[in-house]
Amino acid sequence: MxxxxxxxxxxxxxxxxxxxxxxxxxxxxxxxxxxxxxxxxxxxxxxxxxxxxxxxxxxxxxxxxxxxxxxxxxxxxxxxxxxxxxxxxxxxxxxxxxxxxxxxxxxxxxxxxxxxxxxxxxxxxxxxxxxxxxxxxxxxxxxxxxxxxxxxxxxxxxxxxxxxxxxxxxxxxxxxxxxxxxPTAIDLEATLKGPQKSGRIGIEGTFTIATLDAQLKAAVQGVDLVALQPYLLKVNEAGVKRGTLDLSLDATVKAKRLHAPGRVTLTGLELASGGGVLATFGGVPRQAVLAAMKRDGRIEVGFTLEGRLDDPAFSINDNLATKLAGGLAETLGVSLGGVVEGVGSVIKGLLGR
Structure with missing residues (x-):
């Protein structure tokens, strides 16, 4: 040139x-x-x-x-x-x-x-x-x-x-x-403040708001259980002194059908005194929870959510409560009596619907 x-x-x-x-x-x-x-x-x-x-x-x-x-x-x-x-x-x-x-x-x-x-x-x-x-x-x-x-x-x-x-x-x-x-890509990280310590929350994946199609991974690490007391406790239950919560969830929604395996871990849980021998935590016998914490230092529960989001009879809260109740009862060696209701109160607070 x-x-x-x-x-x-x-x-x-x-x-x-x-x-x-x-x-x-x-x-x-x-x-x-x-x-x-x-x-x-x-x-x-x-x-x-x-x-x-x-x-x-x-x-x-x-x-x-x-x-x-x-x-x-x-x-x-x-x-x-x-x-x-x-x-x-x-x-x-x-x-x-x-x-x-x-x-x-x-x-x-x-x-x-x-x-x-x-x-x-x-x-x-x-x-x-x-x-x-x-x-x-x-x-x-x-x-x-x-x-x-x-x-x-x-x-x-x-x-x-x-x-x-x-x-x-x-x-x-x-x-x-x-x-x-x-489809909207999401990559999010934040700190959840607690009275005793702060935890981390992360969400990544894609989500189409109009159709609800999604591929999302969520991770909660080291969240202060004291900050979550309103979601964990029933009306007459004693409070939480300390402890942390971890949660992982891998959710897929296609044609409004949800498939979401996940895991919840409670670590270092200490409960305030009160309630007597019949006291519960999240609807689970309190003594069983304390025994598991003393033995292992943590409680881990796996679950899988499945159902159609457009089905009026399907509720994420109730579905997750049922899955967690079964896993929690199996982990702690207790019966399911009263467990579903207690765990349901936790999930209703955390997820809504």
Missing amino acids: NRSSWWIALAVVAVLAVAAVGGLRLAAGRLESALAEALGPRASIGQVRIGLTGVQVTDLRIRAAPGAWPATDELVARRVNLRPALSSLWSRGWHIARIEVEDGYLSLLRTRQGRLRVLPALLERPRAEATGEAPRVRMAEVALREVAIDLFDASVRGGTHKLRFESLHADVGPLAIPAFDE
């Missing part, structure tokens, strides 16, 4: 680069103009900066409705970086290449009926606030970095119970809103 050809090639590259930068700025400008409307009336933004590759939002806050939410804020984020895709310029809806949330906070509410509510200011806005058909948004990648989550669970006995997750790192995507008809 001669010198003039090189100059022509460089000029073409320069023109394409300028066009790409200009297109990104135009797409970012469109995104900024729609941001305030999309976030709703309870949202506030510190500053919006438009750069060469996208938009940076600082000090984003979505306040909770006074008296209707257990926390002051639904969402707080020190920095949100949005990089729009060039396809937003010619395609219907919004196409976002990447959203990264840094140093954030999110509050969740599990109602007394077991329904999980997330960002009601955005996801539960009255129809009167809508301006026509909901816009289509496709997020290729959503990254969460150093995010804290408070889960307020009103479904347990004794009032609302709070679980605190910290140092959450997650990569999720793509997300096609509102259809949710694409």
Whole structure:
């Protein structure tokens, strides 16, 4: 290639680069103009900066409705970086290449009926606030970095119970809103805070929200049993002094049929005194639990969940409770009398439905 050809090639590259930068700025400008409307009336933004590759939002806050939410804020984020895709310029809806949330906070509410509510200011806005058909948004990648989550669970006995997750790192995507008809990859890790120690939680795999098809692996390691007392204890049972819980689960859902083998391990469990000779833990005779802990230092129970998610008679809680009850009774050498009910109370708190 001669010198003039090189100059022509460089000029073409320069023109394409300028066009790409200009297109990104135009797409970012469109995104900024729609941001305030999309976030709703309870949202506030510190500053919006438009750069060469996208938009940076600082000090984003979505306040909770006074008296209707257990926390002051639904969402707080020190920095949100949005990089729009060039396809937003010619395609219907919004196409976002990447959203990264840094140093954030999110509050969740599990109602007394077991329904999980997330960002009601955005996801539960009255129809009167809508301006026509909901816009289509496709997020290729959503990254969460150093995010804290408070889960307020009103479904347990004794009032609302709070679980605190910290140092959450997650990569999720793509997300096609509102259809949710694409497989979404999930890679999540977080710390579950406890009064005596913190445990780790990890989830990875894929999940299609619209069809419920999934291939997910979940691991819980070293979670403080004291933090889980509302899920472990029946009304008249004594409390937990110390101990940890590990759980592993490999879940597959295809055509709405669930197959999920897993294992639960209780380690170093110590129970508070009280209840007499007939006392129980999770519906299991207390003396059998203490004897197993003294002998082995841990209790391990395997199980497999199976059933159709669209079958009204199928409940994940009841299915898991039955499986765990059988395994727990076999491990401890006790009868099944009263075990199903006790273990069911644990699972209802942890998983819902």
